[in-house]
Amino acid sequence: MTLYVYFKFFVSDHPMIAGSIREMQEQLLLEYPSLNCDLLKRPHADEEGRETWMEVYRGVASEPSQFIERLKELAFKNDLPQPRRNEIFISID
Numbered sequence: 001m002t003l004y005v006y007f008k009f010f011v012s013d014h015p016m017i018a019g020s021i022r023e024m025q026e027q028l029l030l031e032y033p034s035l036n037c038d039l040l041k042r043p044h045a046d047e048e049g050r051e052t053w054m055e056v057y058r059g060v061a062s063e064p065s066q067f068i069e070r071l072k073e074l075a076f077k078n079d080l081p082q083p084r085r086n087e088i089f090i091s092i093d
Contacts, residue, residue, distance in 0.1 A: 001058075001060055001064050001088055001089070001090055002056065002057065002058045002088070002089045002090070003056070003057040003058075003060065003064070003067070003068065003071075003086060003087070003088055004054055004055070004056055004086070004087040004088075004089070005054065005055040005056075005057070005071070005084050005085065005086050005087075006052060006053065006054040006055075006084070006085050006087075007052070007053060007080070007081045007082070007083065007084045007085065008046070008050040008051065008052050008053075008081065009050055009051060009053070009081040010049055010050055010051075011045050011049055011050070011051055013081075014051065017053070017080065017081065018039075020078040020079060020080055021039055021053075021055065021078070021080065022039075023078060024071075024074045024075065024077075024078045024080070025037040025039070025055070027074060028057075028070070028071070028074065031070065032059075032060060032067065034059045034060075035057060035058070035059050035060060036057070036058040036059045037055070037056070037057055038055070038056040038058075039053065039054070039055055039056075040053065040054045040055075040056065041053045041054070057071070064088060068086060072084075
């Protein structure tokens with residue numbers, strides 16, 4: 001399973017958001033050792049001055065719903081922008 005989480009926020013909040021996401025991902029790596037995390041963003045802000053960022057999580061060995069709940073808890077704890085949209089993709093065999 002690969003989980004994509006995307007959200008928008010104003011460019012001025014960039015340094016705070018980046019640090020919060022890195023802290024959250026470090027915590028997740030401790031809890032899910034096989035996890036692979038990535039952080040991406042669109043190249044340009046939208047017409048309202050908001051950036052779109054995407055967190056990518058690969059290699060979750062446990063039940064996806066449990067991981068998503070834990071991710072949601074940590075996102076609230078770290079005051080990450082809301083709403084956060086989740087998309088799950090699976091491998092084609």
